[in-house]
Amino acid sequence: MEIERDQHISPPSLLAQTIPIIDLSNLDEELVARLVVQASEEWGIFHVVNHGIPLDLIRRLKEVGTQFFELPETEKKSVAKQDGSKDFEGYTTNLKYVEGEVWTENLFHRIWPPSCINFNYWPKNPPHYREVIEEYTEDTKKLSERILGYLSEGLGLPREALIQGLGGESTEYVMRINNYPPDTKPDLTLGVPEHTDIIGITIIITNEVPGLQIFKDDRWFDVHYIPSAITVNIGDQIMRLSNGKYKNVLHRAIVDKEKQRMSWPVFVDANPDVVIGPLPELITCSNPSKFKPITCKDFKYRRLLKLPIE
Ligand SMILES: O=C(O)CCC(=O)C(=O)O
């Protein structure tokens, strides 16, 4: 007798190689913590479902981002990244065909702590942009702290260890909204070339158009779009603080030929003055330090200039 198959479920061989999906509403919290730790060790990326961020808030976040990119260029440029500015905040566009260049426009600004926010980079249009982002910030901060709590316990340390390692209440949260309009050029165009995130962890929402890919076991994997899921990436800073236990995922984003793709990553980033090296409690004779301590500021400076970092 032929077994009836659910058409939506991939064969087991494929499922085994799919980025982990973790249900955060599972009442067995120890199991949830174990799955988060395991996914961060093996993949450096995982999806979370039933994550506690209301789906209507995510819908509104997507709406304000989409509406911003639909504005005339002159209006988008009212929050443009300042020429020659050393900081990264503001609107940037790269929608010109230049060999080797990426195909994207994006908006980038800090969302936490309040003392670091520069509202000049927050669009005034659509009018409810600020209200939605402030609401999303609060929920994203809670979600990141929960995940960092599991990761800290996975290191045998108290729940607050990693968030303290990133700077405690002065840890910075940065919103980026990436817009990748359809790209009709025949060859594969990169929206974002391969990289690891230079930060602690990234919490990502995307629209339904696939494009995010990760590198694991010598091959690229598509990160499937799962409605209502949020994707979490491990970045360089958590890799260093955990002395390499957690893996920073190498990833890139490709552009669709027909459809507009968008993503909304929030970067949980160490305070610039924090020293990013393995947490001292982790270092023993049998687990010697794999990374030299360096301030977050210097780490980023060297990474951006592609200078060696130990
Ligand atoms: O567009 C995406 O899905 C990811 C973008 C990304 O990797 C980034 O902004 O760092």
Ligand SMILES: [Fe+2]
């Ligand atoms: Fe990234």
